[in-house]
Amino acid sequence: MSGRWEPIVMQVWDTVVTPCDCCGQVVARRQWVVDVDGEERRFCGPDCEQLYRSYVVPARAAETATG
Amino acid sequence: MGIRVGIDTGGTFTDLVAVDDRTGRWYLAKVPSNPKQPVAAISAALRQAQFDPADVDFIVVGTTIGINAVLTRTGARVVYLTTRGFEDIPRIQRINRKHHYDFHWRKPAPLAAGADCIGIDERIDAYGDVLTALDPAQVQAAVRELADGDGAEPVAVAICFLFSYLEPRHEQAAREAIHAVAPDLPVSLSHEVAPIWREYERGTAAILDAYMKPALATYVAGVTEAFADQGAGDRWSLLKSNGGHALAEEALRKPAHILLSGIAGGAIGGAWFARQAGAPQAIVVDMGGTSCDVCLVVDGEPLFSSEYEIEFGLPVSVPTIHTHTIGAGGGSIGWVDPGGFLQVGPQSAGADPGPACYDAGGSEPTITDANLLLGRLDPAFFLGGRLALKPERSGDAMRTLADRLGHDEVEVASSMIRIANESMANAIRIVTVEQGIDPRDFAIVAMGGAGPTHACGIAESIGIDRVIVPPHPGVTSAFGALAAPVRVDEVRSIALTSGSLDVAALAAQVDELERSARAAFAAQSPGGEAPRVERAIAMRYQGQNYEQEVALPDGALDAAALERTFERYHELHQEFYGYRFDGAPIELVRIAVTVAGPDPDLPPLHAQAAEGERAGRVADVYFDEGGFQPTDVIPRTEVGEEARSGPAIVESIDTTVVVPPGWTLRALPGGVMELRRGEAARAPLATTATAAAGA
């Protein structure tokens, strides 16, 4: 895996939180940034990267196939 | 002067406790109950007690006839008359649920059928003003079917009109109209049964009242006849849910008030012994075969409430002794949950088939089986030898659990006891927290067949270091019936706010309620004793939904007295919740007046020797600290006033007292036994698996 942790730096005027690209939970302090199929994705951690690769990617592919 | 009698008719047994005022002699009796013929058990108890009925001065009976009729749904057919548009309130109820995540639970079915809930055109508003007048002819038409009936089926009418607690005239007129065409039809008016706001609660109280009227009337007639037949006189009382008693004919007028008659006796008895032992702050734990009732005694008196529920969603909004019932008793079954953990109850083997050791078909391990395996019960002396227990059956039953858990039977038995004690301790903690009380300052009064067996274990869990055991814990409810004073509780809902109220009008309402209560008291007290009168107002900060009762000072209620009362409320709030809102408006929601006679004078009741009582001996009994160890087993009558250390087992016909290591026991002069935990009551428990065998 070529992921890396990137800290989330909030300025005092930042009132917005960052969600995980996979599960949608709030990522408070640092994001797990990884390249998936050519696109940069930001997850809450390697677990979500796993979930993304094992479930989300195949599910979207299946949908575009049938959709 | 003569013999005064207290009788408690429970589900399994009917107990009798009587005292001869002339000699100080006590009489006890215990006979099996017969739910189909409740009166027969009372007669049998009188005979067993072996005193001359002609000497009887007075009898108080605590009965479960009301609650049983409700629980078994065998009361009268009730026709419910209410304001048009609100006929469905008994079915709608309060819309909340008993459990989360539960598709199974169904709301309790109302005690009045939907087809019998009839709307009448009438309406009174929140100020007591009439918006729509009542037409008596409509009311008469509504009950025509009942009036014309053949009287074969017990029937009664309950009436609840909106805001009748403010303005009762429509309900009164309705009853008059009914009696004009059907003079013998029992009618319950909501504003008489429970003059409080909240139409569902008040309406339910009226329906309950009507539901029980015919059955209670039959019962009272039967008991009166039984007493007369035995020459015990014709004047007797029923114990009320509020712990007072009322002459039977009087109690007939408001059956809703005797609904919890059976439980009140236990609380009164427990409070009496708590006072006697010099423990005005006490928790009464009455543990039987299926369940455990917990009541609080504060400053020597049981706590009261108006929010008792028969089951979730079925409230009884009349003053009752505040009781919390936990599904933990001698028959509670141990089982293993899908996660692999041991649990106890709430399922119970009851009395039939009963614990495995009864050898009556029960195969599940129960608390009684656990106690037996730990050596705490003597199989040859259970219930005074009347029931021979079979420890082998307990062992078999416990083995199934033991195999699943990978422990031996003794470990599992010990674990079951710990879990049961802990859940009772938890329930007690919740009940006391709700009242803002720290339970560790309280003593436990242990009653019922199983209470004294578990009391010290429960006490250790909570951090209580004092347990009191009455001389005959198994019949303390009957004792309570005997020890109950005449007591009248009257309440009335009001809706006033501190900033804008007319003190004189409020004072007039309080006086009126007091007069009414005093009159009811006087009718019950031929001796003309001067009663104790307590007046209180339930209040809360505006916006809150829970009120606290604050006692009014004696004397006239004027602006100064009211100010003092408000100040007292602020103080109480601070005490309970840690803050007060000076300057916030206070809502006054209820006036409560209690008129109570003095507690009867009773000579000391000492533990009486029983037939077949066995001499002291030594037996091997299991305790968490130290496992099986030689333990003194002493008959109750041999416990003296000199303190002795545990471990010990104190035996009597109706119960076994378990005294663990670290506790001492002694008899107090009045007849009560006191158990005290050694130094520093709050040491933590041992934490590893007790298993000597290794987990």
Add this chain to the structure above:
Amino acid sequence: MTTAVDAQQPLDPVLLTIVNNSFVNICREMGVTMTRTAFSPIFNEGLDFSCVLFDRELNMIGQAEFCPAQLAASIFIVRWTVEELGIDSFEPGDVVLHNDPYRGGAHIPEHSVIRPVFYDGELWGFVANVGHLAEIGGKAVGSFAADATEVFQEGLRIPPVKLVKGDQNVMDVWRLIMANHRTPRNTWGDLNAQVGSLRVAEKRLVELLDRYGPELLTRASKELMDYSERWMRAEISAIPDGTYEFSDRMEDDGVVREPVNLKVRVTVDGDRLIVDWTGTDRQVRGPINATYGVTAGAVYNAIFHVTESNIPKNSGAYRPIDVIAPPGTVVNVQYPGPSVGGNTETHPKLADMVIGALGQVLPDKVAAAEGATCCNFLFGGTHPKTGEYFANYHLEGGGWGAKSYDDGNDATIVKNGNCRNTPVEVFETRFPLITAEYSLIEDSGGAGRMRGGLGTRRVMRIAEGAEITVSALLDRTQPEFKPWGLEQGGSGGNAAILVKRAGESEFRTFPEAFGTASASKFTNIRLVAGDEVLLDSPGGGGYGDPRERDRDAVRRDVAEGLVSPQAAREIYGLADSLGQGPRNRLEELALGARSSRMEVQR
């Protein structure tokens, strides 16, 4: 203080049971303290709050189940807040407050307070509770801005801040908050109740730590979480593997009168579940969006309904469940989207969808749809008799769906709450409205072999001299949006909110009478003396073919006034000749009484 414990041996299960019960008891005591002292009736009568215990690693180790809506919200609120602020910023005696819907909250009226618990100078864990404040500013009185388009209109949003520092109130923060709420005294009371109960919890937790020691208690918590996880995995393994989909819709979002599509796909894969909401519409303009907290909460709520609900609710129980809530959709609203209605209106639908999806393989563990709307009705004004300002949040219970083995309950609160209704006598004592009727709606229970529960009808009239401002947030008022049945069961009846102006003779919808965009969601409508409001709650869906319903049960339904004789004949196929039914009881008794029941065109 504690005896040495062998680190290799698992802890005594009895000890674990006792510790778990102690954790739950602490949370219950927190809750009891709050109900006794809070001011907002939705808080204390409504039991709209929850109480939780956390360990140092931000796992939830104990919870008291007062309000299922916050089942999940409380987990994420505490975890994300402590992560964001940094665990080191928490000091003894601190209380952090926030109500940010994007930071785990269920919706903006819910305020969470978090307190660290130290023992022997070390941080051991956290106690927290979440409570619904009835008035929080914003564009509408009573905390439900039903047509808000941004979070700013919904009320004062408070990011995580210290409300109490070292057991001293940070008064600047308190004052700032109260200045932005319409009933500041209530806010003072409610937040004090929340903070007070945290102190009670802390005290109890410290007693527990005294009793067992911090290391043992930490170990016990971990083992309890593993235990719950094992149990939940066992339950999930018992569900047949597969992918199960379900769709449903909200009728509109309060601003745009178009349906909103919800879609879920539940994958059961061995001992884990993936609940994927991809395919749900992008977040909408009006406030029926659900926050992440709501969506995850709905998922757990559903799963506890179809599995063993005695599983101790700690973080372990949630580990086998993955929720995918794509940010920016209706099930995971992002700033600055509004979400106040998501908690009451969207949560129950989401939960029913997961239940419905699994119902395909667990037919005896599920139920048909419940009403799934609280019929939120909010109003405020000045009382003509006292001159006092009042504000109230009113809600209704609806029918619950039938199961394969039993009917559904009538008039019951939605499955994400456990509120009680306000008695008519209490209502009329406080507010200048007269209630003409509060009854069950005949035939509103979905027809079926098992019948859905009935909804209720309430008709209120504004009293003389009074004027009130009303808002409403409902769903399922339109015919194509009824609570669905299962296995050929019929739909439950619609909800409704209608108005009859003084002097008029018919009830009309609010768009007809006032030009609101939505018939079920609007704010700040002024009503005056003599105006009447009709509020219907929906019925639950039915289960099975109504023609297969036990004939005696149908007769009883008719006798009790739950099903009309006509429906009994036409829908249930009962051949008996029936009378009028008890709805006309007095008329049956040959009285010429006028009926004041409203006949409403539907």
